[in-house]
Amino acid sequence: MQDRFLKSIAKLPESLATAVVPLLDKDFAGHIDAQQLTELQAQTQMELNELLLALLPIAAALARPPISEFHVGAIAKGKSGDIYMGANIELPGEALFHSVHAEQSAISHAWLSGETIIEDIIVNASPCGHCRQFINELVEGSKVNIHLPSQDTAPLSHYLPYAFGPSDLNISAPLLSKQQHNLILDSNDPMIIEALDHASLSYAPYTKNFAAVVLETKDGATYCGRYAENAAFNPSMQPMQMALSTMSRHNRDFSEINRAVLIESSKGVVSLVGAAMDALHSVAPIELEHIVAEPE
Numbered sequence: 344m345q346d347r348f349l350k351s352i353a354k355l356p357e358s359l360a361t362a363v364v365p366l367l368d369k370d371f372a373g374h375i376d377a378q379q380l381t382e383l384q385a386q387t388q389m390e391l392n393e394l395l396l397a398l399l400p401i402a403a404a405l406a407r408p409p410i411s412e413f414h415v416g417a418i419a420k421g422k423s424g425d426i427y428m429g430a431n432i433e434l435p436g437e438a439l440f441h442s443v444h445a446e447q448s449a450i451s452h453a454w455l456s457g458e459t460i461i462e463d464i465i466v467n468a469s470p471c472g473h474c475r476q477f478i479n480e481l482v483e484g485s486k487v488n489i490h491l492p493s494q495d496t497a498p499l500s501h502y503l504p505y506a507f508g509p510s511d512l513n514i515s516a517p518l519l520s521k522q523q524h525n526l527i528l529d530s531n532d533p534m535i536i537e538a539l540d541h542a543s544l545s546y547a548p549y550t551k552n553f554a555a556v557v558l559e560t561k562d563g564a565t566y567c568g569r570y571a572e573n574a575a576f577n578p579s580m581q582p583m584q585m586a587l588s589t590m591s592r593h594n595r596d597f598s599e600i601n602r603a604v605l606i607e608s609s610k611g612v613v614s615l616v617g618a619a620m621d622a623l624h625s626v627a628p629i630e631l632e633h634i635v636a637e638p639e
């Protein structure tokens with residue numbers, strides 16, 4: 344089991360601790376599939392929602408909050424029945440808006456894993472206004488059920504009445520709906536090709552700046568993040584933040600970053616390069632490779 348889970352395991356009911364420890368091997372990065380969940384339920388005799396709430400300390404152990412020391416853990420449950428954990432990240436020495444919230448981390452985890460609908464979000468602290476707004480960007484966002492340790496389950500529409508969202512800006516294909524915005528670039532570099540693929544799947548209906556980041560560690564592993572915009576603009580999730588969040592779920596230290604690539608569209612009305620460089624430089628002394636590609 345990874346050391347980062349030692350304290351959380353001590354907080355779990357004994358039957359759950361015994362059942363979940365075998366999943367927390369060196370490759371565990373916060374994904375538990377539907378079959379594994381069924382097995383956990385059988386071993387613990389817990390209802391599904393009870394089990395998901397009980398797993399939150401594991402999600403919170405993925406957090407890296409050097410500023411607040413406040414560990415938030417979230418779980419996004421996809422239509423497939425799989426669950427995706429996420430946790431907050433704060434970037435040392437940088438403006439607070441660079442932070443990633445646990446709910447954003449969990450949602451981006453589900454998105455990067457190919458989920459098209461998120462049905463439930465389970466979180467250990469009441470979701471802040473920014474997260475409510477981020478969740479509202481999802482396909483059928485108002486129907487996402489929010490589960491908290493000491494509240495009755497309620498849909499997002501309860502937590503965010505009179506919502507402002509994508510439809511107010513005439514966007515009918517919200518976050519997690521299929522995106523395909525091909526960018527043209529002649530390259531044989533696998534890392535650049537990976538970034539290009541993710542940029543084509545990014546969600547940038549408001550600026551058309553289809554963008555993605557790939558981070559590589561010295562051993563050749565890569566961690567990606569796509570740009571995910573928000574109708575209220577500020578809660579948008581930057582691709583660098585998403586990639587850092589992917590890396591931390593995989594228990595990699597940011598100091599292990601060896602190469603960093605940002606790809607964005609030449610036709611976007613904004614550029615993410617400044618924001619991406621600031622975030623990267625707060626955690627690793629690496630130059631950002633910035634590539635601008637033509638949309639098809």
Ligand SMILES: O=c1ccn([C@H]2C[C@H](O)[C@@H](CO)O2)c(=O)[nH]1
Nearest residue numbers: 411413415431444445470471474
């Ligand atoms: O809904 C919330 C509220 C706060 N935080 C994080 C952000 C920051 O890292 C820390 C303190 O606000 O908690 C979340 O992850 N989700």
Ligand SMILES: [Zn+2]
Nearest residue numbers: 444471473474
């Ligand atoms: Zn939040």
